[in-house]
Amino acid sequence: MARTPKAQALGAALRQAREDKELLLRELAAMIKRDIGVVSRWETGDRTPKPEQVAQILTKLEVDGERYDEIMTLAYGTNESQWVAITLPEQRQQMAALVDWEQRATRIVEVAPLVVPGLLQTSGYIRGIMTAAGVPEGEIALRVTSRLGRADAITKRKPAELLVLVGQAALNQDVGGRATMVEQLDHLLDMAARPNIELRIVPDHRGWHPGLEGSFILIDASRPASGRRAAAKSASIVFVGTRRSELMLHEEQDVAAYRRALDRVLAVSLAPEPSANLISQVRRRMEKK
Structure with missing residues (x-):
């Protein structure tokens, strides 16, 4: 099969x-x-x-x-065994597949060393990224709406559990301007207060860890097995984005490698409460500038 x-x-x-x-x-x-x-x-x-x-x-x-x-x-x-999407048409199909995985997810883990994870981005932050990236103005509104819609996976009535490990550098990026960043940091604090969301900051000066190799998303999802009476089965996938291509990994050994990487990043991250305190400190400092 x-x-x-x-x-x-x-x-x-x-x-x-x-x-x-x-x-x-x-x-x-x-x-x-x-x-x-x-x-x-x-x-x-x-x-x-x-x-x-x-x-x-x-x-x-x-x-x-x-x-x-x-x-x-x-x-x-x-x-x-690996799905590499290089062309724009295939990248669109792959993004649709990622959204489907997120909507069926029981648990989502995202490691994001430099940018706020997509599921936690505000509209202003998304617009700031797309404007700086040169996305045509006529496409931005649709893309913002599409990305915001992905957050339904963690805000719906039976949401997925979300663990995000965000690099401290992501908090200090001036994406979209100071007011946009203050709004984004406030949003992170609000989302971190939800019972299904665990937000951890990976501080600077923690030495090497796999998170420095780049961002990735690991999703555990339930899927119906074949046949009407079959019980639900679980599946896992890793999504890795690069500048020119997207990669989806589903083989057991590949997923296991990223789980081990996740453990290493967790080991150097702050607990949720100190993470929230750090976000608040950065927010206050940014607001005073």
Whole structure:
């Protein structure tokens, strides 16, 4: 069975395309002359359709243009142990997969040495990043709304547990200006008070630790097993972003390596209360400037 993150993303995209046409699973299966069980397993990611089968489904569903191209990028290399997204279409699909993992998560851990983690960013902070990065003004509002929507994973009625380890340097960055940073620090304190959120600061001058290698997100999520009566199973994934590509890791040994890295970062981090005190100190100092 496939069940790789990319296979699941492909299945989710095919399911969404079918539902957009308001077709039942059996209706699509009849249209492409395939067993309904096979099509069902394609949509769950338990099995992977061949690229020509994906193209057939999209053609029957009258999917074309940019959306056709984006879904087709998922049809290749689906069973590979690592999902590296280099092209913009595949990065969009991978981000959609990350959001899906966050929404199904039972626990999310993010190590962020230089920037406030995405799930805890304010709209002003997000806008400050995107403006400095040269994102066209017409795209910023949509991107801000999209990123803020991700926070539903930790604020909904049954939220995921969130552990964030933020580098002290992230608190001192002047992202979006002083007023924006004060607002962002206030937001961190408010979110840290939630029972499902644990925020720890990694102070400067703690020597080398894996967090200095860069940010990463580790997600533990529940997913339905195949079959209507099967019990829910758990799965884990690591998301690592770089300047030019995104990487998703799901193999057990890869996830285990990042869990060990997390333990090392935890060992040099402050406990939640001293972390909140440090944030408050930085906030007061910044407000007086």
